[in-house]
Amino acid sequence: MMGRRLRQMRDMRECLHVGPQLQSYLDGECDPATVRRVAAHLEYCRKCGLELAAYREIKRALATHEQPADDAVARLRAFGEHLAGAGPEAEL
Amino acid sequence: MASLDASRQAAFAKFVLPEVEVLYRVALSMTAQPADAEDLVQDTLLRAYRAIDRFDGAHPRAWLLTILRNAEVNRHRRRRPDLLDDPDVHLEHDTGGGPFDMVPPTPEELVVGREFDEVVDAAFGALPVKHRQVVRLIDIDGLTYAEAAVLLGVPEGTVMSRLHRARKRIRDRLAAAGLAPKQGGGGR
Numbered sequence: 001m002m003g004r005r006l007r008q009m010r011d012m013r014e015c016l017h018v019g020p021q022l023q024s025y026l027d028g029e030c031d032p033a034t035v036r037r038v039a040a041h042l043e044y045c046r047k048c049g050l051e052l053a054a055y056r057e058i059k060r061a062l063a064t065h066e067q068p069a070d071d072a073v074a075r076l077r078a079f080g081e082h083l084a085g086a087g088p089e090a091e092l
Numbered sequence: 093m094a095s096l097d098a099s100r101q102a103a104f105a106k107f108v109l110p111e112v113e114v115l116y117r118v119a120l121s122m123t124a125q126p127a128d129a130e131d132l133v134q135d136t137l138l139r140a141y142r143a144i145d146r147f148d149g150a151h152p153r154a155w156l157l158t159i160l161r162n163a164e165v166n167r168h169r170r171r172r173p174d175l176l177d178d179p180d181v182h183l184e185h186d187t188g189g190g191p192f193d194m195v196p197p198t199p200e201e202l203v204v205g206r207e208f209d210e211v212v213d214a215a216f217g218a219l220p221v222k223h224r225q226v227v228r229l230i231d232i233d234g235l236t237y238a239e240a241a242v243l244l245g246v247p248e249g250t251v252m253s254r255l256h257r258a259r260k261r262i263r264d265r266l267a268a269a270g271l272a273p274k275q276g277g278g279g280r
């Protein structure tokens with residue numbers, strides 16, 4: 001049976017390992033072993049859970065900066081379709 | 093000759109056309125003016141058309157981002173070489189302050205809402221330009237780290253460190269505004 005102090009020390013070490021991975025974890029950029037390790041730690045660590053929640057909310061807030069729909073996309077798509085249909089010679 | 097053109101056109105329609113909108117969004121993140129972004133994507137589409145018979149069909153987005161990057165570097169070479177400055181220096185010095193100088197009490201939880209989003213916006217706008225660019229490419233345009241690295245011509249680790257430090261900066265501003273716990277605070 002593990003003593004309480006020992007467990008706390010182990011958990012703190014795990015925080016130090018997991019903390020720097022949280023943003024990559026959120027972005028889906030961790031390898032599977034890291035994903036498992038982070039997920040297991042998040043099961044019990046409130047501090048890292050809050051940290052992840054903060055980054056998740058930041059990402060969500062930033063994602064609302066969606067580009068406004070623009071005529072430019074339509075023009076570029078038409079330009080691309082023209083290339084796909086006729087090649088650049090017809091254009092130039 | 094005619095059949096080369098036909099296969100080129102088919103490949104272009106298959107690999108390039110679906111990426112036009114992403115290319116334009118990315119170009120907006122790379123240039124100051126929407127007109128420049130449109131020029132850049134046009135240039136990219138032409139280059140892609142000419143190069144497509146040498147493209148192997150794997151990772152079309154990364155391939156197109158490489159072309160877009162080369163087109164952008166060319167544009168800049170004609171003007172100023174500021175793509176080469178190192179932005180990572182600036183972030184260390186700025187120790188916050190400014191509009192978030194008042195120190196509210198530190199919450200135990202996140203305080204999500206309109207004020208949260210406003211602080212995120214302001215902190216995002218205050219980032220050094222290269223950091224803002226990486227955040228925008230990943231969080232707004234939806235690129236992966238690898239795609240952003242190809243586009244910017246830097247190692248993936250550089251993308252990651254810029255992105256993580258930029259978000260950390262935003263996160264610190266939230267803490268300073270009393271909308272998020274201080275890092276390491278709050279116990280467990």
Ligand SMILES: [Zn+2]
Binds near residue numbers: 045
């Ligand atoms: Zn932890």
